[in-house]
Amino acid sequence: MDAQSDIEESNVLTSVLSAFYGYGDWLRSTHLTPKTIRYDSLSAEDQKLLAWFPEYLQRFAKAIDANEKLFQEIAVSSAENFGVPIDPIAWHHALESDFAKVDNVVSQILREWTEDGKAERDVCFGKILGELQERFPNVEERPQLKCLLPGTGLGRMLLEMVRLGFLSIGNEYTYHMITMSFFILNNVQRPNQYTLHPFLGKSKNVSSRENQLKSVTFPDSSPHERTKFMEQNPQIEFSDLMSMVTGSFLDLYGPPGLSFSNEYTANIETAEFRSQNKSSLDVIATCFFLDTAINIIDYLKAIHHCLKPNGIWLNFGPLLWHWEDDNTTIKLTSQNRDGSQKDEYVPTKGLELSRDDLIQLCNDIGFVFEKHESGLEATYGSDRRSLGEFRYKCEFWVCRKSQK
Ligand SMILES: C[S@@+](CC[C@H](N)C(=O)[O-])C[C@H]1O[C@@H](n2cnc3c(N)ncnc32)[C@H](O)[C@@H]1O
Numbered sequence: 001m002d003a004q005s006d007i008e009e010s011n012v013l014t015s016v017l018s019a020f021y022g023y024g025d026w027l028r029s030t031h032l033t034p035k036t037i038r039y040d041s042l043s044a045e046d047q048k049l050l051a052w053f054p055e056y057l058q059r060f061a062k063a064i065d066a067n068e069k070l071f072q073e074i075a076v077s078s079a080e081n082f083g084v085p086i087d088p089i090a091w092h093h094a095l096e097s098d099f100a101k102v103d104n105v106v107s108q109i110l111r112e113w114t115e116d117g118k119a120e121r122d123v124c125f126g127k128i129l130g131e132l133q134e135r136f137p138n139v140e141e142r143p144q145l146k147c148l149l150p151g152t153g154l155g156r157m158l159l160e161m162v163r164l165g166f167l168s169i170g171n172e173y174t175y176h177m178i179t180m181s182f183f184i185l186n187n188v189q190r191p192n193q194y195t196l197h198p199f200l201g202k203s204k205n206v207s208s209r210e211n212q213l214k215s216v217t218f219p220d221s222s223p224h225e226r227t228k229f230m231e232q233n234p235q236i237e238f239s240d241l242m243s244m245v246t247g248s249f250l251d252l253y254g255p256p257g258l259s260f261s262n263e264y265t266a267n268i269e270t271a272e273f274r275s276q277n278k279s280s281l282d283v284i285a286t287c288f289f290l291d292t293a294i295n296i297i298d299y300l301k302a303i304h305h306c307l308k309p310n311g312i313w314l315n316f317g318p319l320l321w322h323w324e325d326d327n328t329t330i331k332l333t334s335q336n337r338d339g340s341q342k343d344e345y346v347p348t349k350g351l352e353l354s355r356d357d358l359i360q361l362c363n364d365i366g367f368v369f370e371k372h373e374s375g376l377e378a379t380y381g382s383d384r385r386s387l388g389e390f391r392y393k394c395e396f397w398v399c400r401k402s403q404k
Contacts, residue, residue, distance in 0.1 A: 005267075014084055014091035016175040019098035020075035021088045024068020026099040027200055032060055056209055063197040063213050070194060071102070077187060078179045101176040103201045105154075107381035108177070110198045112156035113184060113219040116384065123378045124316045125157040127396055128285050131314055131371075133164060135398075142166045143236055145282040148306070150249040151289035155181040162241040163227050166283070170244040171252060178246050185223050185242075192217035198383075205388035214385075245273075250298055253277050255305035277306045288317040288380065294330065294348050296358065300365045307401040313367065315399075316376075318392035321352035355395060367399035 019026075039053045047053070079086045111117040136142055142165035152158050152170035154177060161168040172178050188194075195215045199206070206212045230238055245252055251265055252274055284303050293299040303313050329345040336342050353361065355374075362369070376394045383389075 005265075010084055011092040013082060013175050014079075015094050015098055016101075016179060017075045017079055017084070018088065018091045019094035019102045019176070020071045020078070020179065021091070022094055023071040023099065023102050024064050026102075027064045027067065028061075030099075031200060031203070032057065032064060035060065052209075056213075059209075059213050060200065063200055063215070066195065066215070067106075067197050067200065070196060074179065074183050078183060081182060081186070082179075098176070101174065104381075105176050105180050106196065106198045106201065108154050109180065109184075109196060109218055110216065110383070111381045112154040113221075114198075114216045115220045116216055118220070119384070120379050120382060121156065123376065124287050124394070125160060127316050127376070128157065128287060128314050129160055129164065131398060132161070132166065132283070132285070135312070136166075139165055139233055139236070143241060146280060147283040147285060148253070148281050149285050149287075150253070151286065151292060152244070153177055153181070153288075155185050155244070157285070157287060158242060158244070159185070159221075159223055161285075162238060163230060165229075165233060165236050165238070165241070167241050168243075170242075171249055172244065172246060173248045178244075181244070184219055185244075188219055188222050188224070191220060191222045191225065193222075194218055202383070202386075205386045207385055207387055211383075211385045250302055253306045254298060254302040279306065279308050279311075281306050282308055282311050283314070284311070285314045286317065287315075290315060290317055290358075291320050292322045293351075294323055295351055296353055297351070297361065297365075300362060300367075304365050304367065304401055309401060309403050311401045312370075313399045313401070314397070316378075316394055316396045318378075318394050319352070319355060319358070320392070321349075323348045324352050325349070362397075362399060366402045368402050369397055369399050371398040372396070 036057055039047065039050065039057065042050070075088065076086050079091075085091070111120055132147075136145060145166055147161060147166045147168045148171060149158050149161070149168065150171045152172045155170055155172075158168050158170040170181075172181065195217050197213065197215050199212050199214060202212070226238075230236070247265075247270065251270055254274060255278070284307060286303075290296065290299060307313060326348045328348050330348050332344045332346055334342050334344070359369070359372075373396045374393070376396055377391045378394045379389060379391055
């Protein structure tokens with residue numbers, strides 16, 4: 001990387017750290033302050049009707065303080081791990097969107113690393129893990145199987161695959177997720193070491209004040225914990241099985257000549273890494289990932305490109321196309337016939353395929369469906385005590401890369 005892109009990268013990282021560090025202040029200004037102002041603005045008579053409110057505000061403020069302390073600890077220790085200054089004054093400022101993403105990370109902790117999230121995980125991670133165990137019953141073979149999990153989030157499914165003996169590589173590109181997953185996977189000493197109030201940023205469909213102020217502990221399982229399966233298989237070097245590759249999936253695993261080739265950074269090391277990944281993987285597991293694509297054709301081509309012939313791709317998820325509501329454009333650079341370059345600006349949204357069209361596309365790109373189930377109900381980051389819950393009807397499939 002050149003000096004300029006080093007600076008830009010460091011700014012992106014430290015703006016995320018600033019958002020972690022300032023998460024408490026953000027919760028205060030977006031939630032506590034409006035509540036306080038509204039209560040204070042009520043007439044004395046109406047205040048009496050909500051006589052419990054001042055105590056609620058106090059408890060809300062204390063819960064924010066606790067979240068703040070935790071997220072500041074995470075921010076500072078992450079700065080140390082990532083080799084940037086540990087003094088927040090030196091960090092780039094956070095954008096509003098960074099704070100909202102930290103709030104998403106809080107929901108993601110609930111999903112991936114708490115006892116509360118277990119039922120949700122069992123549906124999706126459980127489906128993929130169950131299928132892998134069935135397809136690869138020979139435990140001795142598993143450490144030789146190179147498996148990739150694009151969009152690995154906070155790394156729970158990655159850890160569970162490692163615990164089953166698979167050689168597993170996580171791939172994630174947002175620093176929000178990377179910061180938190182790194183913290184959990186590397187800093188945790190014991191189960192349920194940390195306490196978090198995950199519902200402060202949510203005021204809709206709350207069944208009781210207690211539930212909104214509730215705390216949860218995480219991680220429900222410590223990454224250092226040895227499972228029964230691990231004890232039964234002491235010949236496997238589990239500690240060698242996990243790795244994490246940070247960056248965009250297409251940049252790291254895409255084939256040459258993608259239409260959305262601007263995904264490729266100019267970084268030489270990345271280009272080398274990308275070329276080494278051709279036909280290198282035995283398994284790719286995507287969970288709630290496909291619909292993050294700006295160009296789904298590119299994602300499918302990348303999955304096909306880096307699987308070995310006969311390699312398998314397991315997918316679980318809905319089609320909540322992430323860019324559908326985005327009104328920005330992306331620059332596409334292509335070559336004219338004379339070799340000169342042509343830039344074109346196109347909307348990020350627009351290639352949101354239906355399920356049926358997506359399946360046809362998978363076939364056309366060279367995947368053979370070995371298993372396909374539809375309508376599997378699943379939640380995402382759901383609060384089971386909430387009065388409202390969104391359920392996706394997910395697709396699950398296992399495809400094999402065809403030999404053609
Ligand atoms: C909806 S989340 C799913 C996380 C996890 N797989 C799960 O099921 O809980 C999608 C994840 O993909 C990541 N992601 C999105 N686009 C990506 C890309 N191009 N390369 C790598 N990761 C990406 C996001 O940052 C996010 O963590």
